[in-house]
Amino acid sequence: MVQKLETLIESASQTAGPYVHIGLMPSYTGNGQIYDHELGHSPIEDGAKGEIIEITGEVFDGTGWALRDALIESWQPDAAGNFPGNEGADPAVSGWCRFAADADSGEFTLRTVKPGKVALRGGGFSAPHISLWIVARGINIGLQTRIYFEDEDNSGDPLLSRIEQAPRVQTLIAKKVADGKYRYNIRLQGEGETVFLDI
Amino acid sequence: MRADKGPLIPRNREIHPDPYDPGYKTSVARSPNLPLLAMESGQSEETGPTFGHSKFGQYDNNLILNWNRGAAPAVGERIMMHGRVVDENNRAVPNTLVEIWQANAGGRYRHKKDGYLAPLDPNFGGCGRTLTDENGYYQFLTIRPGAYPWPNRGNDWRPMHIHVSVFGHSFGQRLITQMYFEGDPLINLCPIAATVKDRASLDRLVAPLDMAHSRPLDFLAYKFDIVLRGRRQTMFENRIEGM
Numbered sequence: 001m002v003q004k005l006e007t008l009i010e011s012a013s014q015t016a017g018p019y020v021h022i023g024l025m026p027s028y029t030g031n032g033q034i035y036d037h038e039l040g041h042s043p044i045e046d047g048a049k050g051e052i053i054e055i056t057g058e059v060f061d062g063t064g065w066a067l068r069d070a071l072i073e074s075w076q077p078d079a080a081g082n083f084p085g086n087e088g089a090d091p092a093v094s095g096w097c098r099f100a101a102d103a104d105s106g107e108f109t110l111r112t113v114k115p116g117k118v119a120l121r122g123g124g125f126s127a128p129h130i131s132l133w134i135v136a137r138g139i140n141i142g143l144q145t146r147i148y149f150e151d152e153d154n155s156g157d158p159l160l161s162r163i164e165q166a167p168r169v170q171t172l173i174a175k176k177v178a179d180g181k182y183r184y185n186i187r188l189q190g191e192g193e194t195v196f197l198d199i
Numbered sequence: 200m201r202a203d204k205g206p207l208i209p210r211n212r213e214i215h216p217d218p219y220d221p222g223y224k225t226s227v228a229r230s231p232n233l234p235l236l237a238m239e240s241g242q243s244e245e246t247g248p249t250f251g252h253s254k255f256g257q258y259d260n261n262l263i264l265n266w267n268r269g270a271a272p273a274v275g276e277r278i279m280m281h282g283r284v285v286d287e288n289n290r291a292v293p294n295t296l297v298e299i300w301q302a303n304a305g306g307r308y309r310h311k312k313d314g315y316l317a318p319l320d321p322n323f324g325g326c327g328r329t330l331t332d333e334n335g336y337y338q339f340l341t342i343r344p345g346a347y348p349w350p351n352r353g354n355d356w357r358p359m360h361i362h363v364s365v366f367g368h369s370f371g372q373r374l375i376t377q378m379y380f381e382g383d384p385l386i387n388l389c390p391i392a393a394t395v396k397d398r399a400s401l402d403r404l405v406a407p408l409d410m411a412h413s414r415p416l417d418f419l420a421y422k423f424d425i426v427l428r429g430r431r432q433t434m435f436e437n438r439i440e441g442m
Binding site for chain 1: 206207209210211212214215216217218220223225226227228229230231232233235236237238239240241242243244246247248249250254255256259265266285286287288289296298299300308309310311312313324325326328362364370371373374375376377391392394395397399400401403404425426427428429
């Protein structure tokens with residue numbers, strides 16, 4: 001017998017199901033009175049430094065139908081690329097948000113500050129991006145992806161450079177539709193499938 | 200800066216559910232066809248929000264009383280759900296957010312999309328939240344949820360379960376899972392439970408009855424420990440990363 005490892009095994013994921021909003025966004029289901037402060041309403045407070053932007057989009061399934069029950073969380077640094085909790089980070093940026101696809105239209109909106117580029121462990125920077133985590137009925141383990149921006153320099157980004165098929169890079173890049181407004185659609189499956197991450 | 204640095208241990212996806220599982224019909228059109236892009240974690244995955252105690256209310260982890268702030272208790276089998284959040288290195292995860300949601304004792308959710316004929320309980324909302332203590336422990340007081348039918352195959356019923364969302368200390372540790380109850384015969388019939396192909400992994404989602412933590416003449420207890428991703432550990436303090 002070999003020696004025994006003392007590491008544990010991660011708890012297995014399960015789908016968040018169709019009623020995920022009861023637990024994570026009670027006000028979305030009309031149950032908002034249960035908590036005095038609901039968590040994750042906005043990633044910024046008034047006075048956040050930088051450009052305030054609005055990203056809208058839809059999450060499509062493999063048939064092209066927009067999910068009406070998706071819940072998304074986002075995580076990002078401030079306009080200078082500093083993550084909340086780190087020294088010098090903008091105190092008006094919590095960096096974390098929960099938002100949901102509209103139950104009728106399937107459209108989501110994220111209003112936040114445009115993030116700065118982020119220093120990498122080995123030197124260099126990654127292009128400005130917002131990390132996303134998507135859960136819903138039918139998604140057995142939360143899907144991770146990123147939003148990049150078409151009006152930023154994405155050329156040296158190590159994650160985008162790692163995508164073998166160049167056209168797939170475009171699935172991670174939000175399109176600018178007006179000043180401060182971007183469009184970012186997520187395709188779970190099939191043509192134009194979004195690049196999902198294992199990191 | 201946090202004391203816990205270093206890259207996250209990559210996920211072992213073999214112990215997680217298959218994203219595509221035709222037994223769970225909704226997963227068929229909602230699972231990616233193409234492989235995930237793997238990378239070593241960076242700041243985006245190794246950092247995450249912190250949650251202060253000031254945002255939490257007195258009844259937030261008491262689902263028997265939180266819907267109407269103590270005016271009347273929910274109907275059902277009174278239970279305490281408790282356990283510890285640790286990482287793969289068996290280190291406690293203190294002060295982390297644990298959120299739960301569930302159906303009432305009859306299997307009905309307080310959600311506009313749930314039209315099941317079992318009635319709502321006017322004294323039960325169905326969600327709770329808490330922070331783990333300095334040793335990673337959490338607890339909720341609630342009622343045991345009922346099984347309920349769902350439109351999948353002709354006659355599918357979910358086992359009794361409580362949905363659990365855990366944050367950890369970084370965005371890359373984010374996890375949602377479900378707690379099942381020891382001895383429930385519906386577990387072995389459930390296509391969602393069966394998305395986990397590794398039986399030992401599924402068994403770790405089943406909470407045992409815990410008489411030692413039950414309170415006589417008040418509530419039964421079920422223990423549910425949760426393991427999150429760990430980090431490659433720093434061996435020497437003067438190194439930025441683990442070996």
